[in-house]
Amino acid sequence: MRAALRLRARVLARRHLNPLDALLALGTVALAWVAGKQIGGSPALVANVALALLVAASAGLAHNLLYRARELTLLLAQPISARELVAVRFVELSAYGLVAGSVLAALVGGTGGGRGAPLAALALAPLLAATGLLVAWALRRWIGLALALPLVALAARSSAGPGELVLRLVRLEGGWPLVGASVLAAALALVLVPIGHGEAVNALAGRPTRRPILGFPRFLIPLPRTAAALVRRDFVLILRGAFPRGALVLLSLPLGLAVYGEAAKDRTLEGWQQELAALMTLGVLATVASFLFSIDFPRVRAPKQALERALPVRGGSVLVARTFEAAVPGVALALALATIAASGTNDAAERSTDIAIAGSLLALFCAHHGACYGLTTETQGPQAELAVSAGFPIASGTLVVLASLLLTIHPLTALVYPLTYGRLSGQAARIWERAEA
Amino acid sequence: MIEVENVEKSYGSLRALQGVSLRIAPGETFGLLGLNGAGKSTLSRILMGLLRADQGRVSVLGIDPARDPVAVRAKLGYLAEESVLYDELTAREHLELVAALRGVPRDQARARSDRLLEFLDLAVAADRATGGYSRGMRRKTAIACALVGDPEAVLLDEPTDGLDPDGARRFAEVLAELKRRGKAIIVASHILPLIERRCDRVGILDRGKVVAQGTLAELRAQANEPEADLERLFLVLTKREEKDARGLLE
Numbered sequence: 001m002r003a004a005l006r007l008r009a010r011v012l013a014r015r016h017l018n019p020l021d022a023l024l025a026l027g028t029v030a031l032a033w034v035a036g037k038q039i040g041g042s043p044a045l046v047a048n049v050a051l052a053l054l055v056a057a058s059a060g061l062a063h064n065l066l067y068r069a070r071e072l073t074l075l076l077a078q079p080i081s082a083r084e085l086v087a088v089r090f091v092e093l094s095a096y097g098l099v100a101g102s103v104l105a106a107l108v109g110g111t112g113g114g115r116g117a118p119l120a121a122l123a124l125a126p127l128l129a130a131t132g133l134l135v136a137w138a139l140r141r142w143i144g145l146a147l148a149l150p151l152v153a154l155a156a157r158s159s160a161g162p163g164e165l166v167l168r169l170v171r172l173e174g175g176w177p178l179v180g181a182s183v184l185a186a187a188l189a190l191v192l193v194p195i196g197h198g199e200a201v202n203a204l205a206g207r208p209t210r211r212p213i214l215g216f217p218r219f220l221i222p223l224p225r226t227a228a229a230l231v232r233r234d235f236v237l238i239l240r241g242a243f244p245r246g247a248l249v250l251l252s253l254p255l256g257l258a259v260y261g262e263a264a265k266d267r268t269l270e271g272w273q274q275e276l277a278a279l280m281t282l283g284v285l286a287t288v289a290s291f292l293f294s295i296d297f298p299r300v301r302a303p304k305q306a307l308e309r310a311l312p313v314r315g316g317s318v319l320v321a322r323t324f325e326a327a328v329p330g331v332a333l334a335l336a337l338a339t340i341a342a343s344g345t346n347d348a349a350e351r352s353t354d355i356a357i358a359g360s361l362l363a364l365f366c367a368h369h370g371a372c373y374g375l376t377t378e379t380q381g382p383q384a385e386l387a388v389s390a391g392f393p394i395a396s397g398t399l400v401v402l403a404s405l406l407l408t409i410h411p412l413t414a415l416v417y418p419l420t421y422g423r424l425s426g427q428a429a430r431i432w433e434r435a436e437a
Numbered sequence: 438m439i440e441v442e443n444v445e446k447s448y449g450s451l452r453a454l455q456g457v458s459l460r461i462a463p464g465e466t467f468g469l470l471g472l473n474g475a476g477k478s479t480l481s482r483i484l485m486g487l488l489r490a491d492q493g494r495v496s497v498l499g500i501d502p503a504r505d506p507v508a509v510r511a512k513l514g515y516l517a518e519e520s521v522l523y524d525e526l527t528a529r530e531h532l533e534l535v536a537a538l539r540g541v542p543r544d545q546a547r548a549r550s551d552r553l554l555e556f557l558d559l560a561v562a563a564d565r566a567t568g569g570y571s572r573g574m575r576r577k578t579a580i581a582c583a584l585v586g587d588p589e590a591v592l593l594d595e596p597t598d599g600l601d602p603d604g605a606r607r608f609a610e611v612l613a614e615l616k617r618r619g620k621a622i623i624v625a626s627h628i629l630p631l632i633e634r635r636c637d638r639v640g641i642l643d644r645g646k647v648v649a650q651g652t653l654a655e656l657r658a659q660a661n662e663p664e665a666d667l668e669r670l671f672l673v674l675t676k677r678e679e680k681d682a683r684g685l686l687e
Contacts, residue, residue: 211527211564211565211566212525212526212527212565212566225537225540226537226538226540228537229533229534229537229538230538232534233523233526233534236525236526236530237523237525237526240525240526240566241525242523242524242525301523303521304521304522304523305521306487306517306519306521307517307521307522307523307582309485309487310485310487310510310515310517311510311535311538311539312507312508312510312511312538312539312540313507313510313538314507433506433507434506436487436488436489437482437487437488
C-alpha cells in the first residue's frame with residue numbers, strides 16, 4: 001500500500017505541484033471570499049448547496065478513481081487489497097478535498113468573519129473525500145444521480161444541517177460536530193467502500209462506451225470552416241470534460257465581476273474612474289480566459305499534438321480559432337460588467353455603453369494577444385512551461401493597463417492596438433506552422 | 438514522387454539518420470523496415486515537415502516539407518505510430534474534424550466517412566467516444582483519419598499495430614485500393630510478413646542507415662541468399678545474430 005501511495009503521490013505531484021495550479025487554487029479561494037461578501041440571504045443555505053455540489057463532484061471523481069481509472073489495470077494487478085486501494089483513494093481525494101474545502105470555507109468566511117476558515121478547510125477535506133467515496137460506492141452504476149444532490153439542497157432551501165455547522169466552525173462559534181462527522185464518515189468509507197469492489201469494477205468494465213450527450217452546433221461559430229472546426233472541437237472537448245480545471249475556472253470567472261460590483265456602488269468615484277475600474281477588472285478576467293484557451297488547454301491537449309500537426313492547418317486558422325474562443329467569454333463578461341454599471345451609481349450608469357464597447361474591444365485584444373503568445377511559445381517544450389506561464393501575465397498585464405487607460409480616454413484609441421500588436425499575427429502563425437513537433 | 442537524398446538527423450549525440458536516400462514512385466508501395474529505434478519514425482516526421490533534417494534534400498510530391506510543411510500535409514496522409522485520438526470525441530467526429538481541416542466538402546466527407554467506417558467495421562461504434570475503444574478500434578479510426586482526405590500519397594507508421602486478423606485483412610484491402618488509385622505508399626513497420634506480402638520494394642533501415650533497398654529478389658541477391666525469406670534477409674543484411682534465451686530468468 002505504501003508503494004501505491006508513493007506512486008499516486010508522485011503522479012499527483014507531477015500533475016498539480018506547479019506554480020500555475022497553485023495560482024489557480026489561491027485565485028479561486030480569493031474569488032470565493034469576494035463572492036461570499038456579495039451573498040445576501042442565508043449564508044448557511046449557500047453553504048448547504050455549495051457543500052452538496054462539492055460532494056457530488058467528489059463522488060464523480062471517486063467513482064472514476066475506484067472503478068474506471070486507467071491505472072487500475074496497473075494497481076489491481078499488484079497484491080493490493082480493495083481496502084488498501086480505498087485507503088489510497090481516500091488520501092488522494094482528501095488532497096483534492098483540502099483545496100475544495102478551502103474554497104468553501106473562504107466562501108462562507110466572506111459572509112462575515114472567517115477566523116476558523118483554515119480549521120474548517122482541514123475538517124472538510126476528509127469529509128468531502130469520505131462522502132464522495134460513500135456516494136460513489138452506494139450509486140456505483142448510477143453515479144449520474146449524484147448530480148441530484150445540489151438540486152435537492154437547493155430545493156430544500158434549508159439553513160439547517162451541515163451548512164450551518166460549516167458556518168459556525170468558520171466563525172469559530174461552535175460547529176465541532178462537523179469534525180466528528182468527518183471522522184465518522186472517514187471510518188464508514190474505509191469499512192464500507194471496499195465491499196463488492198471487485199464485482200463493481202468487473203460490472204463497469206463491461207459497460208459499452210457511451211454515445212456522447214453534449215455537442216456544439218456548427219452554426220453558432222461564425223468563422224471560416226477550418227477555424228470553425230477547431231473551435232467546435234475545443235468547445236465539444238470542454239463540454240465533455242477534457243479540460244475540467246479550465247472549465248471550472250471559466251465557470252468561476254463571473255465571480256470576478258463582484259469586484260467591480262463594489263466600485264459601481266461607490267459614489268466617490270467619477271465616471272472615468274468607474275470605467276477604468278471596469279476595464280481593469282475585465283482585463284484581468286479576459287487575460288485568464290485567454291490564458292486558458294491559448295496556453296493551458298493546448299498544453300493539456302499536447303499529447304494529441306501529432307493529430308493536429310499532421311494536418312494541413314495554417315497558423316492563421318489556429319490564431320483565429322483561439323482568438324474567437326477566448327473572446328467569447330471575454331465579450332460576455334464585458335457586457336455583464338456594462339449591465340452591472342448600468343445598475344450602479346449615476347456616474348457608472350452613464351458610462352455603461354462606453355464600458356460595453358471599450359470592454360468588448362479590450363476582451364478582443366486580450367484574446368488576440370494571448371493567441372499570438374500561445375502560438376509563439378507552444379512548441380518550446382515542457383522545460384519552458386514555467387517561463388512561458390510566468391511571462392504571460394507580465395506581457396498581458398502591460399497590454400491591459402495601457403489599453404484600459406487609452407480606451408478610458410476614447411474608444412477610438414483602440415486603433416493603436418492593430419498598429420502596435422497587429423504584426424504579431426503573421427509572426428506567430430509562421431512560427432507555429434514551422435515549429436518542430 | 439517522394440525523394441530523400443543523403444538525409445542526416447541527430448538528437449544531440451545520437452545520430453538518428455545517417456545519409457538516408459530513398460525514392461518512391463507514384464503507385465508504388467514502399468516498405469520501410471527496421472527495428473524499434475532504427476529511425477523509421479524520425480524519417481516519417483521529416484517527410485511530414487514535423488522535423489527538419491540537419492542535412493540532405495527531401496521532396497514530397499515536388500514540395501520541400503521544411504519550406505512549406507502545410508502544403509506537404511495537404512497532399513500526404515499520415516498515420517502516426519501511436520493512434521492519437523481525442524478520447525472524448527467519437528470516430529465520426531474525428532473524421533468530420535480531419536475532413537474539415539483538409540478542406541473536403543461536407544457532403545463528400547460524410548459519404549467517405551460512412552464508407553470508411555463501414556469497411557473498417559467501425560460503423561456500429563462510430564458514434565461512441567473513442568476513449569472506450571479497444572486498441573484495434575483506435576487503430577482503425579486513426580487509419581480512417583489518414584485516408585478521409587483522399588491524399589495523393591500516404592505514410593503509414595506501424596499501421597497494423599493492434600489490429601486483429603480481420604482488421605489486418607481489411608487494412609490489406611485498403612492498401613490494394615490505394616495502389617489501384619496510383620498513390621505512393623510508404624509503410625514503416627517492423628512486422629516482416631506485412632512488408633514481405635504487401636510492398637513492391639523494401640528499404641531496410643538499421644541504426645539510422647539504409648543498409649539495403651530493392652525488391653525482394655534484389656535483396657536476396659544483395660544478401661547472397663536466393664531462398665531466404667524477409668526475416669532471414671533482415672538478419673543477414675543488418676548483420677544480426679539469432680540469440681538464445683535459455684537461462685534468461687534463472
